[in-house]
Amino acid sequence: MIICIDIGGSAIKGAIATSPDAITPLERIVTPLDDRAAFDAAIAAVVAQAPDARAVSISITGVVDPRDGRIKVANIPCIDGRALAADLSAQLGKPVLVANDADCFALAEAGAGAGRGHAIVFGVILGTGVGGGLVVDGKIVNGAGGFAGEWGHGPATATSAGNPPLAVPRFPCGCGQVGCVDTIGAARGIERLHQHIHAIAATSTDIIAAWQAGDVAAARTVDVWVDLVASPLALVINVVGASIVPVGGGLANAPALIALLDRTVRQRILRRTDEPLVVVGQCKVEPGLIGAAILGLGAHHD
Structure with missing residues (x-):
């Protein structure tokens, strides 16, 4: 079991995933745009809803540099330039994966949609x-x-x-x-x-x-x-x-x-x-969460 999260400029959507076909949505949270502490607290609040989850996998509206994990995300200034996965992993005490939302859409369609x-x-x-x-x-x-x-x-x-x-x-x-x-x-x-x-x-x-x-x-x-x-x-x-x-x-x-x-x-x-x-695309409902789930479950098998 993992926590998958889809972060956009307006909302943070979380879910508990045991497989790409078994995703249980959690309550949405408004995305803090300019307050880094509030942003981290929002992510922690999502993760706290499933304390036994082995890992956290995030789809986000931004580009992650694979060299250092730093993210470029213009519409969420408080995390722009951060090594988000490393920072959140240290705070949450769990492995964290972060991927671009379009990449997660493609992964969702490849694994559970038109691209199967x-x-x-x-x-x-x-x-x-x-x-x-x-x-x-x-x-x-x-x-x-x-x-x-x-x-x-x-x-x-x-x-x-x-x-x-x-x-x-x-x-x-x-x-x-x-x-x-x-x-x-x-x-x-x-x-x-x-x-x-x-x-x-x-x-x-x-x-x-x-x-x-x-x-x-x-x-x-x-x-x-x-x-x-x-x-x-x-x-x-x-x-x-x-x-x-x-x-x-x-x-x-x-x-x-x-x-x-x-x-x-x-x-x-x-x-x-x-x-x-x-x-x-066939993944009409929350493809970001589906893609994040596929990404996270592939890296962290129960």
């Missing part, structure tokens, strides 16, 4: 931002700096897209670069494209609903969005050799959108297949 039976799984997040995680033979691939799988950043977007082609600027990204997939691929990105193309402000949910209802303007936005996102994703798939690409995040709530992205991606990869490749 696949050797190479690339998990994609299309939500508030664009993220990803790579799992090979059931293991997370971290890479230098912990950034493996982070396909959302880097100047990768085209400057024209859609049919007929439309000029698209390379938008500045919060990471400091311009033209990142994150600037157009996420929910805010599709909204940004709609504003650019039509000078109309609309939510991603409304844009997708209008597209499905046959709205011409929304269809144009979706056409440009798919064209821009499909090419960098196809390149990633060529490089890593993934045979399945589960998608999570808010945009995954629109199966028709993911199906269109899938068809376009399969036209642009080297490996030809009639089988769906980019699919909606």
